[in-house]
Amino acid sequence: MTSFKTKPFYCLFFITFFSIMHVGFGQDSKRPLEHRDYDVWESISRSIISNDGKWVGVEISLQEADGRGRLIPSSSSSNTFEIPRLKQMEFSEDSRWAIGLLSPEKDSLRKMKLLRIEKDKFPKDTLLLVDLKKLELRKIPHVENYKTPSKNKTWYAYEVSHEMIESENNDAEKEKEDEKKFNLHIESFDGSSSRYIENVSAYGFATNGTKLFYVQNFAEDENMYLHLKLLNLKTEQEFTLSDSLKQYKNMVFSEDAAQFAFLGSRQAPSDKNASFDVFYSESDTGLKMVVPNTDWKKGDISEHYPLKFSEDGKRLFFGWQKKTREYTYESDTTILDEERVSLDIWGWQDEEIQPMQLKKLEEKNKESFAAVYLVDAGHVVSLANAEIGNLHFNWDKTGDWAIALDDSPYRRNYSWDIQIGKDLRRVSMETGKAELLEKEIIGNPRISPSGKYAFWYSNPDSAWVAYGLENREKVFLTAGLEDVFYDDLHDSPSLPGSNGHGGWSANDQYFLVYGKFDIWMVDPKGVEPPINLSNGHGEENQIQYRLLDLDPDKHYVDLGEDLFLSGMDMETMDSGFFLADPRGKNSPEKLIYGHAAHYGLKKAKDLNQFIYQKSTFQESPDMYLAGEKFKKSKQLTHINTQQKNILWGDVELVEYRVNDGNMMNGLLFKPEDFDPDKKYPMMVYFYERSSTSLHRYRSPAPSASVINIPFFVSNGYLVFVPDIQYKIGLPGPSAYDCVVPGVQTMLAKGFVDPANIGIQGQSWGGYQVAYIITKTNMFKAAGAGAPVANMTSAYGGIRWGTGMSRMFQYEQTQSRIGGTLWEKPMQYLENSPIFYADRIQTPTLIMHNDADGAVPWYQGIEFFMGLKRNNVPSWLLVYNDEDHNLKERKNKKDLSIRLSQFFDHYLKGSPAPLWMEEGIPAVEKGKTLKYELISE
Incomplete structure (x- = not known):
């Protein structure tokens, strides 16, 4: 047993290894999925690999039960060990230690909720520290949170709830405190050093892990004093940076921890008019106010904009806001609240319609503009303002330029044109001077990693463009390349987007861009000829190659390191990982590939050791480990072993x-x-295109809006998911022309029961279902979630989730009409199911919720009333205060039951439930669910 150098709350345990046992079940014992199975279905929510590649951490979550964490040694065979309720795992820099939090048991929390126990009395998390060499485990209870440095994880710090330490504290005294206090423990992973600090309200590590700041609260004479302190973790020296301010915000170290900055205020948090100044310290030698709020003539220093140093520490970025405008009516104390007028005025001249303005109100109140403190020069430069638009620059680099994008001249059109132009400007990082480069760009310019270029995909040109910020030269990067750089499956009335890009190499030397299948490396200066990194192998074999970013600390593609690619065969949907030749002289080297979905590749920092996930429809997405060139690969986890006892498909x-x-x-x-000689009921579900998800594992889960495919397949249904291609102006007929022939093809195979076919979809799929059943009676039952039934009324509606007008959707995007209501009135009428409601004979289940932020729920009402008026058996499910797709798990479970009962009744001849026969009158709402089946 080993002792740890810390005083409060410690205990030691030995970890017992065990093998995960896999229980086999005979075919006769298998059963169909049931709704009760959802809660215990597992997924891998997080995976990490230690720097030395010797340990893998996996967090396994359950849908409605306690999860667990596993620490897996890469060198062992099948042995592993697991820790219940472990989350937020990390490895130390030297790979010897693992750290994480143990959550309280969900059952215990549920019981406490049933007993109406106050939340502040609920059990807290427990910090877990594991010595991976000695296999010893330490638990520290009552922990609120923990942190480690983002790099060089040699230290950790954790918060112990102040209530747990001083449970007898006077409540009145607590209410006086402006900040929540806790006791802070700071420790090195090796246990050689530790620090305990009381009454802390905020803290954070330097990126490199050499220093830490914290704010300590002191009460004296009924006043609260806050001290901001810096702690050198190497020398253990402590320095009080400030003890005279009442607020500290946005504290930040430079990359090398030699500099420190923060926002400070002399007013308390309760003061709504509190102002902030920017403070700066270098090498713990003292503090200076570099940007006093009173001297900043442009506005107020913003507490909502992050402080950040450039990578070299020569620039400190901060934000400012326009000074708040004072209104006499708002502050008039002679008016009673009930006398105040409350109204919205929608003006034709407004850049954004009123719902969008209201939706963005909080964001607008926090709107901030970038400025920079030039450390060497000792002065401040404003980089942005409302007139030049949104600023983009590279925080970490020291390029000479930023870019600004201004769409305000075109913003008024955004309600119907989502591809509005943007004016591009370059902004000097030294002077703040902004210069116009190009007007009305249709694209989304960004700045290259080293700041030499603005680059974007030009939609009108179907080409990638770079604009040299120093020489002001515009270059068409993909000009002359024989490849397709736009999305050639694009089928809506707008300009197609790109296939994407892989980023820039170091010093902006090359741009890596995606063709339809291959990857190209382009010299923006045009000196070197373009190189096909995948050597044409992608187009030749219909394999789509894309770059994988395995080093999150680098903002560029390192051509000196191995270039890992994902690859998917677009005909078979097989996939895998490949290694590219950076010269493009050889085809990508296959590392692992097969009839499965391979994804989530991660690499150990110090050697070529990898983890990834693999899945098929039948196999859960388990974690795998691979070594150099993937010569050996082994499975690390076996989640959802209960599936062996379930009829799957x-x-x-x-x-x-x-x-x-x-x-x-x-x-x-x-x-x-x-059995191909049997006849099966078949469900038809679709949205747009889904065939690329062939190998995706679909977990049994309660439905947010659509049928759960594994559940229906397990219960004896065929499920057909057709792809759809669209023609402009004909969204409804396009769906019919793809779905119905697809169903007919399945019928021709001989195993589909033509008398028992159902159809279901949500949102855009719900619209298509509603349209299709106006044209055919081949479906015995239909489910339409959040359907647009009337395009003429929906066209003028609002997407309340964003506040946007719905015009753009019909003119440019998914609804694909391609014109205004007055330009193409017949297309709006002919594509609207409501005008053909008298032709529908298919029993229909509709779900449309009263807080739908995407499709106004009156669309579901219009559709239901059309069916009701024509005596079509139909039901409208309205989940109160629910969105477009259900959020609450209780409602998802309810919908799942009703979907299966509805389709089982019509397609399998099962008895109808009471809710279908009797409904649930308002007087019974909240008192019964009526799932009971009516006996024959």
Whole structure:
């Protein structure tokens, strides 16, 4: 047993290793999925690998139960150990230690809630520290949180709840405190040094882990004093930086921890008019106010904008706000509250309509503009203001330029044109001078890592563009390259987007850009010819290659290191990882590849040791470990072992011809032990295109809006998911022309029961379902979630989640009409299901919630009333205070039950539940759910 150098709250445990046992079940014992199975279904929520590659940490979450963490030694075979309720795992820099938090048991918390116990009495987390060499574990209870440096993790600090330490504190005294206090423990991972500090309200490490700041609270004569202190973790020297201010915010170290800055105020947090100054300290030698708020003529120093040093420490960035305008009516004390007028005025001249303004009100109140303190010169430069637009620059680099994007001249059109232009300016980081480079760019310019170029994908040109910020030269980066750099599957009435890019190499020497399949390396100066990094292998074999970023600390592509790629065969959907030749002379080297989805690749910092996830529809996305060149790969986790006892199924990629003669893909999910000589009920679900998700694992889970495919397949359904191609102005007919021929192709296979086919979709899928059932009676039952039934009324509506007008959706994006209501009135009418409601004979279940922020819920009401008026069996589910897709798990479970009961009744002949037969009258609301089935 080993002692740790700390005084409060410690105990030691030995970790017992064990092997995860896999219990096999015979075929006869398998059963279909049930709704009660959702809660214990597992997923990997987090994975990490130690710097030396010897340990892997995996956090396994359950949907509605306590999860667990696993620490897995990479050198062992199948042995591992796990720790219940472990979360937020990290490894120390030297890979010897693991740290994390243990959550309280969910069952215990639930019982306390049932007993109406106050939340501040709930148990806190427990800090866990594991010595991976000695296999010893230490637990520290009552911890609020913990932190480590973002780099050089040799220290950790944790907060112990002040209430737990001083439970007898006077409540009145607590209420006087402006800041929540806790006791701070700071320790080195090796236990050689520790520090205990009482009454702390804020703290943070320097990036390199050599220093720490903290704010300590002192009460004296009924007054609260705050001391801001710096602690040198190497020398253990402590320095009080300030003891005269009442607020400290946005504290930050420079990259090398030699400089420190913060915002300070002499007013208390309760003062709504508190002002802040920018303070700066160098090498712990003292403090100076570099930007006094009273001297900043442009406005007020902003507490909402982060302070940050450039990587070399020569620049300190901060933000400022316009001075608050005073209004006499607002402050008029002669008016009673009930006499004050409250109204919204929508003005035709406004850049944004009133709902968007209200939605952004808090953001607008916090709107800040960038400025910089030039450390060597000792003066301040304003870089941004409302007139030049949004500023973009590289925090960490020291380039000479920033760029500003201003869409204000075109913003008024945004309600119907989401591809409005932007004026591009360059801004000097030394003087703040802004110069116009180009007007009305249709694209999204950003600045390259070293600050030499503004670059963007020009939608009108279908090309990537770079603009030299120093020489003001514009270069078409992809000009002359024989490849497709736009999304060639784009089928809406707007300019197509790009296939993306892989970033820039060091010093902005090369730009890496994605063609349809291959990756190109382009010299922006045009001196060197472009290089196809994948050597044309992508286009030749229909494999889409993309770069993987395995070093989050680098803001550029390091061509001196191995270039790892993901690759997916766009015909079979097989995928894997590859190694690229940085000269493009050889095809990518295959590392691992197969009939599965491979993703989440991570690399150990100090050697070529990797972890990744792999899944199929049948296999959960487990964690795998691989070494150099992936010569050996082994499975580290086996989640969802309970699936062995569940009837599952399989999926295949199918092809079918649509009405215009083109071939399309779809996914056909089949029950386990599928018999082609039997007739199966079939559910048809779709949105737009889904075939690329062939190998994606779909967890059984309560539904937020759509059918859960594993649940229906497990319960004896076929599920068909067709891809859809759209024609401008014909969204409804396009869906019909793809879905119905796809269903007919499945019928021709002979195993689909033509009398028992259902259809279901949500949102855009819900609209398409509503349209299709006006044209055919081939579906015995339909489910339409949040459907747009009437495009003429929806066109003028609001997406309340964003405050945007819905015009853009019909003119440019998903609804694909391609014009205004007055330009193309017949297209709006002909594509609207409500005008053909008298043709619908299909029993329909609608869900449309009264807090839907995407599709106004009156659309669901219009559709339901049309069906009701025409005596079509129909039900409208309205979950109160719920959004477009359900958020509350209780409501998701409820919807899942009602979806399965509805379709089971119509497609499998099961008895109807009481809610379908009797409804739930308002007088019974909240008293019964009526899931009970009516006996035959």
